Amino acid sequence: MTRTLVSPVCRVVRPRRAGRYALGLAVISAPLVLAVLGPVFAGGPGARAASFTLGDGHWFGTDFVGRDVWRQILLGGRPVVLTALAATALAYLVALPLGLIAALTHRRWLEETLMRPLDVVLAVPSLLLILLVASVLTPGAAGLALLVALVNVPDAARIVRAAAAEAAARPAVEALRMQGETWWRTAVGYVGRSILRTLAADAGIRLTGVLYLVATAAFLGVGVAPDAADWAVMVDRNRTGLFVQPWAVVVPALLIVALTMGSNLLFDAALHKPGRRRGEREPRP
Amino acid sequence: MTGLRSFVTRRMLLGVVQTVAVVLLVFALTEALPGDAAVALAGDQPDPARIAALREAMHLDRPAYERLAEWAAGLLHGDFGASVTSGRPVSQYLADGFGPTLLLAALTVALLVPAGFGLGVLAARHEGRLVDRLISSLTLAVYAVPEFALGVLLVTVFALRLDWLPPTAVGYGTDLLGHPAALLLPVLVLLSRPVCSLARLVRAGMVDALAAPYAVHARRYGVGGARVRYAHALPNALAPAVQQLARTIDWLLCGVIVVEALFVIPGLGTVLLNAVAERDVPVVQGLAVVFGVLTVVLNLGADLVAHRLAPRAGVAA
Numbered sequence: 001m002t003r004t005l006v007s008p009v010c011r012v013v014r015p016r017r018a019g020r021y022a023l024g025l026a027v028i029s030a031p032l033v034l035a036v037l038g039p040v041f042a043g044g045p046g047a048r049a050a051s052f053t054l055g056d057g058h059w060f061g062t063d064f065v066g067r068d069v070w071r072q073i074l075l076g077g078r079p080v081v082l083t084a085l086a087a088t089a090l091a092y093l094v095a096l097p098l099g100l101i102a103a104l105t106h107r108r109w110l111e112e113t114l115m116r117p118l119d120v121v122l123a124v125p126s127l128l129l130i131l132l133v134a135s136v137l138t139p140g141a142a143g144l145a146l147l148v149a150l151v152n153v154p155d156a157a158r159i160v161r162a163a164a165a166e167a168a169a170r171p172a173v174e175a176l177r178m179q180g181e182t183w184w185r186t187a188v189g190y191v192g193r194s195i196l197r198t199l200a201a202d203a204g205i206r207l208t209g210v211l212y213l214v215a216t217a218a219f220l221g222v223g224v225a226p227d228a229a230d231w232a233v234m235v236d237r238n239r240t241g242l243f244v245q246p247w248a249v250v251v252p253a254l255l256i257v258a259l260t261m262g263s264n265l266l267f268d269a270a271l272h273k274p275g276r277r278r279g280e281r282e283p284r285p
Numbered sequence: 286m287t288g289l290r291s292f293v294t295r296r297m298l299l300g301v302v303q304t305v306a307v308v309l310l311v312f313a314l315t316e317a318l319p320g321d322a323a324v325a326l327a328g329d330q331p332d333p334a335r336i337a338a339l340r341e342a343m344h345l346d347r348p349a350y351e352r353l354a355e356w357a358a359g360l361l362h363g364d365f366g367a368s369v370t371s372g373r374p375v376s377q378y379l380a381d382g383f384g385p386t387l388l389l390a391a392l393t394v395a396l397l398v399p400a401g402f403g404l405g406v407l408a409a410r411h412e413g414r415l416v417d418r419l420i421s422s423l424t425l426a427v428y429a430v431p432e433f434a435l436g437v438l439l440v441t442v443f444a445l446r447l448d449w450l451p452p453t454a455v456g457y458g459t460d461l462l463g464h465p466a467a468l469l470l471p472v473l474v475l476l477s478r479p480v481c482s483l484a485r486l487v488r489a490g491m492v493d494a495l496a497a498p499y500a501v502h503a504r505r506y507g508v509g510g511a512r513v514r515y516a517h518a519l520p521n522a523l524a525p526a527v528q529q530l531a532r533t534i535d536w537l538l539c540g541v542i543v544v545e546a547l548f549v550i551p552g553l554g555t556v557l558l559n560a561v562a563e564r565d566v567p568v569v570q571g572l573a574v575v576f577g578v579l580t581v582v583l584n585l586g587a588d589l590v591a592h593r594l595a596p597r598a599g600v601a602a
Contacts, residue, residue: 020422027426119299120306123584124577127539128557132314135561135569208429216543219433220558235437242437242452243445250441256434264429265422 021269028262031255035077042074052241052248060247064237065227069248075229076252080218080259083145084211088203090149091156091210096199098153099160104168104187115161118154126151126213127220134222144223148213152206159202163195170194204267211260231256292592300585307577308360312353315566315573356570365571370563375571378556386541386552392468393475393537400480402526405487409522410514412492420484428481432543436474440547443470453549471548475540479533486529490522497521524591534583538576 048066049056060069102114121129130147133139139147167173168191176186218224218232226237231252238248359366365375408420427435444452451467494500495518503513545554553572560568 020425023422117306120303120310123303123307123581124310124573125535125538125580127542128573128576129314131542131557131561132311132569132573135564135566136315212429212431215431216433216539219431219543220546221562232431232433235433239437242441246441246445249437253434253437257430257438260429260431260434261426265426268425 018269020265024262024265024267024269026262027258028266031077031259031262032081034074034255035081035259038074038077042071045071052238052245054245054247060251061245063234063245063248064241069234069238069251072229072234072248073231073251073255076231076234077255077259079141079224079228079230080211080215080232080256083141083148083223084207084214086142086145087148087152087210087214088207090145091152091206092199092203094149094153095156095160099157100164100187100192102157103161103164104183104191115157118157121151122154127216130213130217130222131220139223141223144214144217147223148210148217151213152210156202156206160195160199163198164191167191167194201271204263204271208260208264208267211263215256215260293589296585296588296592300581303581304578307581308357308574309353311570311573311577312356315570316349316352360574365574366567368560368565368568370565375568378560378568379553379571379575382551382553382556384552385550386545386554389468389471389475389541389544389550389552390537392472393479396472397476397479397483397533398530400476401483402487404480404484405522405526406491406514406519408484408488409491409495412495417488421488424481424484428478428485430477432474432477432540433547435477436470436544436547439470439474453547467548471544471550474547475537475544478536478540482533482536483526483529486526487522490525491518494518494521527587527591530587534580538580 046068049058049062049068051062051064051066053066054061058068058070060073063069063072098114102111105111129151130144133143133147137143173186173190176190181189214223215232218228218230219236221233221236224230224233226233234252235249235256238245238252242249356366363376365379367374368378404420404424408417411417440452443450450470451464453467491514495514497518500513500518503517504510508517541552542554542557544550545552546558549555553575557569557572559565560572
């Protein structure tokens with residue numbers, strides 16, 4: 001095969017995509033199934049045994065307070081996934097109107113007042129912002145979702161604004177305006193619909209970043225009870241017994257790795273638009 | 286070069302505004318939130334007398350703008366205030382944690398640049414072939430993984446199973462450089478995400494640059510492959526990567542906090558986490574300002590460098 005000067009990317013893309021799709025699905029299936037169905041099969045809390053023991057009817061032994069690790073694993077996926085989903089949805093709930101208004105308004109001062117303050121939040125490292133709030137408040141799971149959403153709003157609003165500004169500059173919008181269509185119909189009906197694809201791609205990337213942040217915050221003890229059934233909390237709390245009973249740490253850690261890895265592989269494969277470079281825009285963690 | 290000068294001025298101005306805004310934001314988040322630092326500090330059984338005493342000690346009984354003015358004035362000449370729990374000046378906390386964190390960050394950045402660029406160029410060179418597919422998949426997979434999960438697994442394998450490396454840096458204090466084995470895992474974990482993102486960016490930039498007409502043209506003239514790659518394509522792939530490098534600072538900061546907690550390294554991240562746990566607001570504020578301003582300055586620097594490298598790209602200011 002002679003090496004051509006034109007990039008051979010077009011030929012390889014298809015099988016590569018399919019392969020990555022399968023890989024992503026395979027990696028994410030275990031943690032996802034556990035997160036969705038785990039609590040159904042968890043059953044009631046058994047009697048507490050001694051902490052960090054192995055065997056004695058416990059598949060993966062017991063944790064730092066003597067609870068069954070397998071049951072904690074069954075229960076611990078849902079909070080991570082739910083908090084991440086809620087945070088992503090919340091971020092868009094704020095970013096979508098913000099970005100749309102900023103893109104479609106013809107008043108420059110309005111655009112500036114909406115978008116400029118966001119640059120500030122962008123300047124503060126995301127985990128720092130969360131820890132800052134955690135030093136004054138004790139945010140619960142809902143609070144953590146809100147915080148993670150807040151951290152993600154600036155970037156999401158920028159993406160929405162950029163995509164919407166591009167769509168709003170099209171002749172079709174001019175035509176709609178001349179026909180006397182309402183602002184709502186132009187903004188939501190046309191511009192909103194035409195940026196859906198960009199948003200879907202961004203939401204996928206964002207969800208992966210949000211998963212990272214939610215898990216890391218939980219590991220550092222923000223937004224979770226110290227004995228919560230949560231994979232990240234399990235990794236943190238059971239670390240003291242790593243030498244005696246590694247399963248209580250290794251299994252939840254592996255599940256978090258699989259969850260984040262799989263979601264990234266999957267979204268990359270699913271949302272790849274032919275001709276668009278991957279890795280073009282990196283999300284904030 | 287008036288265009289360049291006006292860009293630099295505008296970008297610097299934005300940096301100043303951002304710095305001021307970071308200070309305001311840190312103050313607002315810790316002081317104006319519904320939670321009261323004094324109540325939070327008083328613990329589980331809040332005693333009204335103790336709360337009142339704490340409030341007076343922290344000057345919470347004075348209006349917020351007065352406290353802000355005083356705090357900001359102190360910041361200007363390096364006075365970060367004093368810790369509420371120990372009474373020691375915050376700057377002393379900063380000085381204590383600075384060494385290990387700087388060592389970690391410096392080592393990571395020193396390895397990040399060659400590793401990221403090397404992997405990116407290697408993948409772009411073999412674009413579409415096995416090497417590229419391996420690097421692309423691996424970087425894509427690893428870059429979303431939280432440091433704590435990866436770190437704990439690495440500790441299990443290398444410290445527990447194989448017994449090659451120490452599991453934590455406990456017992457080495459701040460003298461980490463004397464124990465390189467204890468540094469290996471922390472730096473590796475800290476590198477994992479930034480290397481992946483940088484490698485992907487360099488690869489994408491290189492692939493684009495190598496397919497650009499000027500690269501094709503250079504090859505047609507018989508310019509050697511290596512020269513086209515490194516003298517022509519790489520500089521053009523560099524501009525987006527430099528900006529990403531600054532954005533990586535955000536990741537490194539998150540990573541440093543987690544890695545220090547995981548490997549028990551007494552750096553700024555540990556100081557921050559302890560202060561958060563003890564609700565020592567002045568220390569948290571001081572650290573947040575330092576980290577925030579650092580991020581602003583590094584992003585500013587990266588934008589200026591990127592603008593110098595590729596003036597046409599129009600770096601947003």
